[in-house]
Amino acid sequence: MKNTYFRSLYFGWTLASLLVSGVTQAQQHSEQNHAHYVPPKDSLVSKKLAHWQDVKFGLLMHWGTYSKWGIVESWSLCPEDEGWCERRGPYAANWYEYKKAYENIRTTFNPTQFNPERWATAAKDAGMKYVVFTTKHHDGFCMFDTKQTDYKITDPKTAFSSNPRSNIAKEVFSAFRGQDFMVGAYFSKPDWNTPSYWDPYFPPKDRNVSYAPKKYPQKWQQFKDFTYNQIQELMTDYGKIDILWLDGGWVRPASTIDSTISWQRTIPYDQDIDMARIAGMGRSKQPGLLVVDRTVTGEFENYVTPEQSIPDSYMPIPWESCMTMGDSWSYIPKENFKSTRKLIHTLVDIVAKNGNLLLNIAPSPEGDWHPEAYQRLQEIGAWLRVNGESIYGTKPVAPYRQKQWAYTGNGKTKYQTYLPSDKETVPTTITLSNVTQSKPTVKLLGYTKALKANKTAEGLVVALPEAAQKLLASQPAWVFKLEER
Template sequence: MKIKFLYSILLIMFISSKPVIAQNTIHPTSSNYQYPTEPEVREKLENWRDLKFGMIIHWGLYAVPGIIESWSICNEDWIYRDSTSKYDDYKKWYWGLSKDFNPTKFNPESWAKAAKDAGMKYVVFTTKHHDGFNMFDTKESDFKITSGPFANNPTSNVAKYVFEAFRKENFMIGAYFSKPDWHTQYYWWDRYATPDRNVNYDIRKNPWRWNKYKEFTYNQINELTSEYGKVDILWLDGGWVRPLETVNDEVRSWGAPIPPFSQHIDMPKIAKMARSNQPGLLIVDRTVHGPYENYRTPEQSIPKTKSDTPWESCITLGGAWGYVPNDNFKSATKVIHTLNEIVAKGGSLLLGVGPTAEGTLLDIQVTRLAEIGKWLEKNGEAIYGTRVTDYYNENNVFFTKGKGNTLYALVNILENSQVQSSISWSKNIPKAGSKVILLSENLSLNWEKKGEKVFINLPQEIVEKYKSYPALALKFEK
């Protein structure tokens, strides 16, 4: 117990003293994009693009001590551990957390309710992160939630019940799956050390072992897409597991070592099987540009400009993807401003939320989500189902395009500031004689064009009522 306690304290100290970040995967949203050719996939992709706002849930062993997800067992320069601890002992301690992970308060219905209250429309759940701990009852490994102290709980097959709970709320269902698996002997073989995130043996000299890994990965994805009900998105993380010929400057910029051989897992074969199980399945092979990256996923960032091709920004509500104690959570206003900018640039926001080891969301997380949803309830028309318009931003005003000639102006109000009695912008001028509607009140506002600008005038009672509001949404015809 003393060793476990020491490691917990050391890692929590690390989290507290360093910025809490996951590995960022920032990449362009338009270069080399290939639209899917299958009609069912294209249709689902457009349906997904209408949703705009989703939740990604990181939950696994790392929630027990409350540390950064998986990465602490990777031996790279940016990983900080206590210098007096032995690396192999640390890995054994980390993987041993499977004996302590007993989330007896797991209640996926409460997660789904919180997401629905936030105005979210799709979910991505971590069925397995890089550490190899499975949050579903896979037949390929005993390193799973259904083999530990939670095994006899009727909801021990966690992914199944998460998907069911969100399906009941009409969410589009996404299965996060890590292509690398640091626990299996087919990826990190204990014959050798584990110097970095990559496979730790030479695939060229050990083709049997790598083929076993490909079979292992194929079988797990087959399970997820055939035994867990309707799945809409297969969200594949770990972009360093890829054909060598796809490694480009973007991949090199991550700073991670790149072995001189392919770590390909035969994505064409996997995609064919997965879509046979789930017709129309969206596949997101993150950062591997081509036919199996149906939409782009810049991480913890927003692209500088708009894109007409499908993408989402995955950004955390707090500072970490999973649960860490004393995390700093973004305000509802900050999230709403982020959502407005992303949607105006043609993307979607996938907001990261991490449950505790007991299986609950923190009160502050639930409160933040409800505050966001309260705004979307009144103003969501300017978000959902919209597309990008040529002139998408001017200062603190972001524009989205609705049906026909309908445009929306999203006016972000800075925190600790208040709405002004007059709002103006150039271009995107409302059609002469048309109305400008304040969505939250369904109120027609007075407006006029002066020179090359439009000026929207707000009544004094609206200025007072909305003085601490996150953003105004205006609807007009162009």
């Protein structure tokens, strides 16, 4: 009954706080100077990065013991006066009691419906090509069998530890690798469970390390070694890893703090964990490894990651919008899922601006997704099976995005995608502007016959036969393919 009580108490707070934090936290990962992007020098990294840019569409999963309470991932442990850090429930009044209760969730965390092969199949059918899974979030609970701490999914104190598939990260990576996905390991640099980051002698005041690393260099070295050793385990014992996706951008060298960015001005200490050492080790074990040290501009941020937002215009550097399918990163019992139309429009918009979409779905404490998540993936996949050639392996084409139009291309073949509003009716003709070919043939993806088109001062006026109109009436986005005759 206590778990049900917690879940009902937390749900109302979680949704409200996420609506607040969705903007504020997103700004922390979008408010960044991308002019200082550093292209990789390693040819294997460059090759993998180019492949990653071609696949366009990936799956992110936030999953941990916090799903048992249906609360925001990790952040209720953080003693900051922010909406997304607010505590609720019977232990909320005392932070120490709350932290103890939170860390005790693992004794009942038992996701017996865990079936990563089902997720991998659903994601593949949706047209996704890569996965990023939370091996460890800020709370420090490890979804893999680390040797560095007993706060992990495989420890006997965790209810799921007796399950033969208890090494969850390994099972997830294996299932998705079996469907030819690129595999990414999300890893939080800060760890709010380990005493070498939040030292029990120094109660934490905020998300940062609770002591001054310069004053206690041995303790900070312990944390650096702890972090290095955990990442080394992931790079060594979990099969082929394509992406190391590092979160917690306040753990960074002081020299990288940009004082013009509001949230970075609050970082009180140099928190350098020696990324050169980590990346060097990772690439020695995983050649070509993409390293994404989020918001820390420089050689270890191979691509940038605006969160819950899309840039206003084309960006010439590699980038990825990480966004939620619903409102929250973590599981909540009643999720508000975006419509299929909205999700497809989001993908098209991002690709036309030179980005990838990493779409988050949160598993439940039982180990499955909401039924609506599977439904959305099926519908996205149905659209991509017809129109995917305008997405995968394409490059943005100027003017990239203009009103309801998105422009992509693959060599001499160009695609113009129209994003109709929800109640928009299909016209008998449609005008394509920004046509670069002198005598193009025009096809509508999903429709077998070539379309008749006439050049006018306004552009290429394309006639839509009745059969084409009926096809488009049920489509969330309309893709016109132009080829030189």
